[in-house]
Amino acid sequence: xxxxxxxxxxxxxxxxxxxxxxxxxxxxxxxxxxxxxxxxxxxxxxxxxxxxxxxxxxxxxxxxxxxxxxxxxxxxxxxxxxxxxxxxxxxxxxxxxxxxxxxxxxxxxxxxxxxxxxxxxxxxxxxxxxxxxxxxxxxxxxxxxxxxxxxxxxxxxxxxxxxxxxxxxxxxxxxxxxxxxxxxxxxxxxxxxxxxxxxxxxxxxxxxxxxxxxxxxxxxxxxxxxxxxxxxxxxxxxxxxxxxxxxxxxxxxxxxxxxxxxxxxxxxxxxxxxxxxxxxxxxxxxxxxxxxxxxxxxxxxxxxxxxxxxxxxxxxxxxxxxxxxxxxxxxxxxxxxxxxxxxxxxxxxxxxxxxxxxxxxxxxxxxxxxxxxxxxxxxxxxxxxxxxxxxxxxxxxxxxxxxxxxxxxxxxxxxxxxxxxxxxxxxxxxxxxxxxxxxxxxxxxxxxxxxxxxxxxxxxxxxxxxxxxxxxxxxxxxxxxxxxxxxxxxxxxxxxxxxxxxxxxxxxxxxxxxxxxxxxxxxxxxxxxxxxxxxxx
Amino acid sequence: xxxxxxxxxxxxxxxxxxxxxxxxxxxxxxxxxxxxxxxxxxxxxxx
Numbered sequence: 274x275x276x277x278x279x280x281x282x283x284x285x286x287x288x289x290x291x292x293x294x295x296x297x298x299x300x301x302x303x304x305x306x307x308x309x310x311x312x313x314x315x316x317x318x319x320x321x322x323x324x325x326x327x328x329x330x331x332x333x334x335x336x337x338x339x340x341x342x343x344x345x346x347x348x349x350x351x352x353x354x355x356x357x358x359x360x361x362x363x364x365x366x367x368x369x370x371x372x373x374x375x376x377x378x379x380x381x382x383x384x385x386x387x388x389x390x391x392x393x394x395x396x397x398x399x400x401x402x403x404x405x406x407x408x409x410x411x412x413x414x415x416x417x418x419x420x421x422x423x424x425x426x427x428x429x430x431x432x433x434x435x436x437x438x439x440x441x442x443x444x445x446x447x448x449x450x451x452x453x454x455x456x457x458x459x460x461x462x463x464x465x466x467x468x469x470x471x472x473x474x475x476x477x478x479x480x481x482x483x484x485x486x487x488x489x490x491x492x493x494x495x496x497x498x499x500x501x502x503x504x505x506x507x508x509x510x511x512x513x514x515x516x517x518x519x520x521x522x523x524x525x526x527x528x529x530x531x532x533x534x535x536x537x538x539x540x541x542x543x544x545x546x547x548x549x550x551x552x553x554x555x556x557x558x559x560x561x562x563x564x565x566x567x568x569x570x571x572x573x574x575x576x577x578x579x580x581x582x583x584x585x586x587x588x589x590x591x592x593x594x595x596x597x598x599x600x601x602x603x604x605x606x607x608x609x610x611x612x613x614x615x616x617x618x619x620x621x622x623x624x625x626x627x628x629x630x631x632x633x634x635x636x637x638x639x640x641x642x643x644x645x646x647x648x649x650x651x652x653x654x655x656x657x658x659x660x661x662x663x664x665x666x667x668x669x670x671x672x673x674x675x676x677x678x679x680x681x682x683x684x685x686x687x688x689x690x691x692x693x694x695x696x697x698x699x700x701x702x703x704x705x706x707x708x709x710x711x712x713x714x715x716x717x718x719x720x721x722x723x724x725x726x727x728x729x730x731x732x733x734x735x736x737x738x739x740x741x742x743x744x745x746x747x748x749x750x751x752x753x754x755x756x757x758x759x760x761x762x763x764x765x766x767x768x769x770x771x772x773x774x775x776x777x778x779x780x781x782x783x784x785x786x787x788x789x790x791x792x793x794x795x796x797x798x799x800x801x802x803x804x805x806x807x808x809x810x
Numbered sequence: 811x812x813x814x815x816x817x818x819x820x821x822x823x824x825x826x827x828x829x830x831x832x833x834x835x836x837x838x839x840x841x842x843x844x845x846x847x848x849x850x851x852x853x854x855x856x857x
Binding site for chain 1: 825828829832833836837839840843844846847848850851852855
């Protein structure tokens with residue numbers, strides 16, 4: 274307990290850089306940088322576990338017929354891959370980046386609630402151990418898809434209640450993390466760091482945190498109803514007892530659609546940091562970006578039923594959800610326009626973070642456009658539950674959210690470690706990822722349009738060619754990801770030393786700190802002059 | 811701040827009160843949402 278004992282008497286200024294050692298540093302961690310690192314490492318491990326599941330899926334789908342996996346296990350893999358990637362990889366990666374960067378960017382010494390921060394993190398390994406353990410109990414892991422629709426989900430074995438409990442733990446972790454982010458931003462900003470001087474990453478996270486607090490309890494309610502339907506004789510979603518399985522879909526997607534924005538809004542923030550840096554220009558339309566983010570968050574609450582057009586709903590409902598969904602294209606278009614305008618006549622250079630941001634810009638937009646196609650009710654009747662949907666959301670989440678996370682790591686890694694990483698290798702990582710992510714997911718548009726259903730281990734022979742291409746892309750994409758931890762590991766252990774401002778065009782308070790930053794940064798609030806220099810947007 | 815005693819800002823006490831107030835407010839909202847949904851559901855199921 275050396276660290277906590279120290280923390281309790283930490284009025285001694287000299288002791289601020291005391292760093293606990295050994296396992297205590299991590300188990301009792303209350304330092305935002307340590308907790309951020311743990312979140313990022315956890316996300317990386319989950320990314321490779323979820324990725325292995327994806328490889329198994331692509332292996333089975335390499336050719337028609339049943340090859341390697343039992344159908345039940347295949348369905349478990351699609352379900353677990355999604356849960357692992359959404360709740361285990363992307364969300365913790367954003368929380369890790371928030372932990373590392375928000376205090377440094379707003380001029381705060383730490384997160385506002387450090388012990389709660391520790392608790393939020395340490396819930397996660399238990400939740401995911403429980404989730405993964407479902408694969409080893411009678412009945413296997415959850416196999417009803419990450420959407421957990423009844424009645425299919427209710428047919429699960431011993432893994433079913435374990436999954437529900439794991440989801441509760443993930444939800445509680447997310448809510449506590451979100452509370453910490455809001456409290457930090459609202460209370461610990463340095464004097465002079467007004468809301469409209471905050472970096473876009475902080476803004477997008479603030480809005481994301483509110484979304485989390487609003488919708489995670491809805492998921493908790495939905496899965497608890499599943500639990501009581503299964504074990505306590507209720508019939509919320511059982512038609513035989515007067516319940517309605519469609520009600521679950523409404524409740525789930527009331528959580529699920531804002532969840533999509535929880536995954537992507539911080540990506541908008543990161544890209545809004547990277548593009549100005551490597552364009553050597555202030556962000557075009559800073560305030561418009563803030564309002565666009567808030568608009569997207571608001572709209573995310575009124576579009577949920579576009580995920581369920583085919584269940585049957587009144588025409589007025591279909592029209593409302595179609596039009597409200599299309600409205601999202603406006604603030605999203607504002608963002609894409611502003612990023613492009615930021616680059617216009619800029620002095621561009623193409624270091625790895627910028628490459629990932631540019632790839633994000635093009636490929637996320639492809640995902641957005643296929644989303645617009647899915648929003649059209651009559652067209653959605655054709656696309657629903659096909660590989661077109663799979664292609665759409667993977668374009669949004671992989672070259673969207675995941676590339677933004679990678680771009681963020683490449684952007685801030687020199688700040689975290691004080692070393693520049695191997696940029697040549699990072700560019701290899703970028704090009705391999707960008708080429709093969711398209712080989713992997715673009716053919717899935719064709720498969721979907723041709724009618725191949727999602728979540729099946731076998732398919733008709735006419736889908737063979739594009740499935741082979743997609744699988745080859747998948748294996749190559751998967752293998753190329755091993756470069757990422759290697760580049761990070763190499764950077765942590767050495768490299769060319771960087772100064773405070775690792776990138777010449779970078780602005781923001783984090784770049785005023787030494788690289789690597791001290792264990793406790795901004796123990797004295799930054800001056801107004803520093804804040805103004807940082808807020809050059 | 812809260813618990814790590816690192817603040818050297820002149821209005822540290824005020825900030826700490828702000829932290830506590832915001833944390834309690836958001837925590838209560840989240841708890842009411844979280845527990846509320848489940849209680850509402852149990853109540854509905856027993857009627």
